[in-house]
Every structure is written in C-alpha cells, then in structure tokens.
Amino acid sequence: MTDSATPTGSAPEGADPEALRQRALAALLTARERTALLTDSVDDHELTAQHSPLMSPLVWDLAHIGNQEELWLLRAVAGREAMRPEIDGLYDAFEHPRATRPSLPLLAPAEARTYAAEVRGRALDVLDGAALDGGGPLVRSGFAFGMIAQHEQQHDETMLITHQLSSGTAVLTAPVPPAVTDAAGLPAEVLVPGGPFTMGTSTEPWALDNERPAHVRDVPGFFIDTTPVTCGAYQAFIEDGGYTERRWWRPGGWEMVREHELAAPLFWHRDAGRWLRRRFGVTEEVPANEPVLHVSWYEADAYARWAGRRLPTEAEWEKAARHDPASGRSRRYPWGDEDPSPELANLGQRHLRPAPAGAYPGGQSPCGVRQLIGDVWEWTSSDFLPHPGFSPFPYREYSEVFFGPDHKVLRGGSFAVDPVACRGTFRNWDLPVRRQIFSGFRTARDM
Template sequence: MTESPAPPHAGDAEALRERALAALLTARRRTALLTGCVDDHELTAQHSPLMSPLVWDLAHIGNQEELWLLRGVAGREAMRPEIDGLYDAFEHPRATRPSLPLLAPDEARSYASEVRGRALDVLESAPLGDGPALVRSGFAFGMIAQHEQQHDETMLITHQLRSGPAALTAPEPPRPADDAPALPTEVLVPGGPFTMGTSAEPWALDNERPAHRRDVPGFVLDTAPVTCGAYRAFIEDGGYRERRWWAPAGWAMVREHDLAAPLFWHREAGQWLRRRFGVTEPVPDDEPVVHVSWYEADAYARWAGRRLPTEAEWEKAARHDPVSGRSRRYPWGDEDPTPDRANLGQRHLRPAPAGAYPAGRAPCGAGQLIGDVWEWTASDFLPYPGFTPFPYREYSEVFFGPEHKVLRGGSFAVDAVACRGTFRNWDLPVRRQIFAGFRTARDL
C-alpha cells in the first residue's frame, strides 16, 4: 500500500517558484477583495466576539509573512518589531483584539504590501530545490500562501457574521445535470489496509505527516453530505427536543442557548429561512447543510441510526484506489483541483447541491468529498505515528487532544492550496460559525 508519488513540480525549482508565486498572488487578490469591499469602520469593528476585526487579520497576514519569509528565509532585520505581540494569535484572544493599538486600515494595507514586495524579491533567489528544510520544495512560501488563505476563510466567516447588506457577490454553483442518473444514497467502502497521510506532498503541513498504514474495516458511507432537507426532517421530528440523541455536553449546549436549528436559520410564516452573506433566503433542501456544530452532526447521525465516520474512514473513502492500491492526492486522482471537480476558492458563496461535480467523485462512488462543506468526523485531533512538529509547535501540536474534533475535505471558502486529500482541520465541537457540515456512515 503506497501513496501517490510527489507532484511533478516537487523537485523542479523553477516550477516550484512559479507555483509559489501564483499561490501568493491568488491569496493576496482574495485578501484585497475581502478587505476592500467594506469601509474602514467595518474593517475596524468587531462583528462577533468569536472573530477578530478584519483589519487585525490583514496585518497579521503581513506580520506572519515577514516573520517566516523575510526574517526566517532571508535573515533580514525586523521591519516593525514593536507590532509582533499585537499580531501574535496566542498572545491575545479574539474577543480582546479590538482593544489593542492595532494598525489603522491604511497602515495595515501599506505594511502588508511592503512585506509582500520584499517577499517576492526573496522568492526570486531562494534555493527551492534541495535547500534548508524551511525552503526545500518551496515549503515556507507554500506555508505562507496557505496561512493567508486560511485567514481569508476566517475573514469570510466574519463577513457571514456581520450585519447589514451584502458586501460580496458570486455566481451560483453548478447543479447536477437534469439527465444525470440518480445516485445511490450510500456507497460501500471495502475493508482492508490503505496509506493514510503523506510523506510526498511538498507543501503538506506537519499534522498530515508521515504516511503510514491503516487497516479500516469495511463500512458504508453517504454518497453526499447530509442536505438541508434531510436535516430539516431531524428538526421537525423533534431532534432538538430529544435528549437521547445528544452527547451530554451537546445537550447542555442546546439547553443553554435554546438551539432549535443550524446557525443563521429561522422560521417565518411556516417556512425555514436563512441569512447568507447579508441576504435572507429560503433554506434550499438539496444543498448540504452548513453551520452545524459537531454535537449537532453527532445528534443527527444518532437520530438517523447511523454515526459520523472516523477520520481514517473518511480519508480511505476519499483517497484509496482499490485498483492500484495507491492513495491518491484527491478523490479523482493526482491532478490539482479544477472548477469541474470541486467547489473551492470562494468561487461561489454557498455549497453546490448534492450530486454536483461528478468529475470529482472517488473510486468508491462518494462525491463532494473535497470542497462545498467541511465535514465533521468522529475523531479527536491527534498526531500520526512518527509526528514531528515543523516548523513550530503552535501550528498543530498544542491543539492535539480530545478537546478538538477533526474536520475534513474543505469547503467553498477554502482555496485549493490549503485543501487536499490529506489536509486536516480541527475545531471545538461547539463551533457553528465555520462552514461545516457532515456525512454519516454505518457499519456493515
């Protein structure tokens, strides 16, 4: 059992340089869109205590780029050492960041722009082939592009939480073809070993490493994420009123906050409506449900007589090719994502209907495993055998443990550079503002 070989660009310094440049520029265009579509007051306001002001994210992006690319890779002196503490995510909780002496919007833009200009100069001459570990295969530049895209997703969550009219627009995602054959509701994933994680992906982060063998018993998995229509049946059957479906901490959350539906849903004139990026609209039955916590996903699965898949089950379904015995980079193969395979990169501002993206299906027949919604799994966020923190403990290691649950697959808000078959996300099981949904599984 093996994983796919390294991507074609992994050992070619010039190809890596081009890939890194494209990733950095793509991320910055998105950052500019997310911070340029609102005025300075909106940038400095805290739209929810769960999130930072948008202007904090903007300067934090620049500060991390300076720390790792200018100081770390190039060994240059600090541009603004006095702001390092302000933009240290571990030093100041999100709820307190508005009280800090943050850079004003124009200063933050100027700082991030100056850092970027110098970072691109560093990229031109950095030894990306077989250099030091931080720059080998362009890792530091890929890490920074992923970091910026992760904060872009965070800023998009802030846009969803803000009140007022819509500031963002995007075309609708594709629907399944009218003549597409009906898909089965579930697929069989045969038992046996497979290769989980990666040792070959050059920009994989530390918690994705190393590749290792897992033996997963056969199981049955939903073909698509659970839809709003299916979740509505849980609500209407009294799901939020029946203690028996809920983990104790989940039931306590339901009672404390009087929960009755996913975040942003409300009932009006006998109809379920939701607020999505400043627009109120009917809840679409055929779209994957989003903005549900792990506790809600777990309760639905219990109600349906099923369960959440483990992280290993999810990855086997998404990556394992039973014909070759290899683990692919993505469900469809080793090629990078394309618009016909997955809903990524804020190309759309919502998940696509269940059954979309037939070109992105895995060999087992499951679809939409990449993009659309992050998928909660049953697993705690734990290190793989042989895990080594790199390049700093605070990216993954400090979060390992039963407090955080693993999410897989990315969402419409995730860029392709920060999403692959091995990518691991994690969050607290109470989180509802993230673009998370789920699919269910059952034993044979």
C-alpha cells in the same frame, strides 16, 4: 512507514525549480487578491469593528497576514532584520484571544495595508532568489512560501466567516454553483471495502506537519453517504423533535442546546411555515438539496444518532476520499492526482455557497463518493491527534498544542477554502460547539 514528518526530502522527482517558483508566486498572488477583495469591499468602520467575540476585526487579520509573512519569509528564510518588531506581540494569535483584540493598539486600516504591501514586495524578492531545489527544509521545494500562501488563505476563510457574521448589507457576490443532472439516480450510500490503506503523506511538498508522515491504517469495511447530508434531510430531524429529544445528544451538546435555546442550524429561522436563512447579507429560503451548513459537531452527531447511523472516523473519511481499491494506492484527491479545477470541486470562494448534493460527478472517489473535497467541511467522529511518527515543523503552535480530546477533526474543505489549502490529506480541527464555520457532515455505518 517511518518517514520524517518534516519536509526534508528533495523536491519531487523531476521537479523544475522554476516551475516551483512560479507555483509559489501564483499561490501568493492569488491569496493576496482574495485578501484585497475581502478587505477593500468594506469601509474602515467595518474593518475595525468586531462582529462577534469569536472573530477578530478584519483589520487584525490583515496586519497578522503581513506579520506572519515577515516572520517566516523575511526573517526566517532571508535572515533580514525585523521591519516592525514592536507589533509582533499585537499580532501573535496565542498572546491575545480574539475577543480582546479590538482593545489592542492595532495598526489602522491604511497603515495595515501599507505594511502588508511592503512585506509582500520584499518577500517576492526573496522568492525570486531562493534556491528551491536545495537549502534547508524551509526553502526546499518552496515549503515556506507554500506555507505562507496557505496561512493567508486560511485567514481569508476566517475573514469570509466574519463577513457572514456581519449584520450589514451584502457586499460580496458570486454566481450560483452548477446544477446537478443525475442526483435522483445516485445511491444513498456506497461501500468502502475493508483492508489497509496509506493515510497521510510523506511526499506532498507543501503538506503541513499534522498531515505527516504517511502510514498504513487497516480500516474495516463500512458504508458512507454518497453526498453530504442535505438541508432537507436535516429539516426532517428538526421536525421530528431533534432539538427537543435529549436521547440524541451528547451531554455537552444537550447543555449547549439548552443554554442557547437552539432549534436549527446557525443563521436559520422559521417564518410563515418556511425555513429561511441569512447568507452574506441576503435572506433566502433554505434550499432543500444543498448540504447543510453551519452545524456544530454536536449537531452532526445528534443527527447521525437520530438517523441510526454515526459520523465516520477520520481514517474512514480519508480512505473513502483517497483509496483506490483497483490499484491499492492512495490518491492525492478523490478524482486522482491532478490539482483541483472548477469542474471537479467547489473551492476558492467561487460560489459563496455549497453546490447541490450530487454535484461534480468528475470529482467523485473510486468508490463513487461525491463532494468529498469542497462545498462543506465535514465533521468526523475523531479527536485531533498526531499521526504515528509525527514531528512538529516548523513550530509547535501550528498543530501540536491542539492535539487531544478537546478538538474534533474536520476534513475535505469548503467552498471558502482555496485549493492551495485543501488536499486529500489536509486536516482541520475545531471545538465541537463551533457553528460559525462552514461546516457540514455526512454519515456512515458499519457493514
């Protein structure tokens, strides 16, 4: 399939421009409510502090969100003059690495909030008058507004990671996820039959450039875990000397283990014979039935080798999540084409933790795989590479500059991801050493 990688087609057949406008408005408002929760829950000192050199101060993310919204919705879409051109460089993510951002003359918390609010007010006026059923590719189907909502939600997830890295007391609360009633009867793995399937998309109106275009992949049959690997299963790897046996590790992973003296996932520690973890300011016993969290690609790969299995490829993961063997078509989500709901997946920072393995039976794939969307980002074995026919849009720095063997692909989203930034085709990527992200994994094997 050779459809254009840019969203230049019409809005979906029968799409109502007013329905698109309301969808974009809801996505923008939901993102801003979450941004406010994450930034208003801490004082100015915590907003301006850097809790890890891997992360920006929260106040940088707050102003960056506003600056990107101004760049794309006010300047690119509406053609308006810059509100604060002198700050563009300060909030250019490529110009200043995270470790150096605290030394920049950043907007103070009150000024950052005022700037973001002023931009938002003007952006909503632009949305109100935009011709979403026509115009250029940025406006058509509300793409630019959806892109900005996704961008803000991605930074909200980043800010939630910063909250987790903070050594302070708990400031965020959430109810526990739903219980699982049939986990004991689930098979350990399911078969995904071999053959072609359609990977990627050319029709999802708010899909980002690296998800495009749709194309056919022929994937041999394979077995994949029914649920993500649990903390209990990962503890067995630890207790069997997983972090002390070089044979399970890639060279870069073994170097990481030795250099940092790793012995468990990030935020875990051993006390009186029990594994404990720190989660958003609270210390608690590691729950054996939850998907393991805060593991790097190297750790996931080492576990899979120890278990006599492997990580799934990205194509295998997407086939398990989207392919319906009965109809031969690829769904938007494992459960079908309808948008996510609380009954189908753990998304949107609703629970502040993964649900127990086997949760959300209504969200399983046609082959019976559960929790492919939400709970934990899942590492795959694949490098982050373009789909055949890829074309950058609307700027190279979103995806293209990251393509290559340095970054590994994660799929499926986590409890920290909002539904607007999570689809069956959505692709995330990171360095194989990263552990602070909300990452887990499941394993696979050949037939």
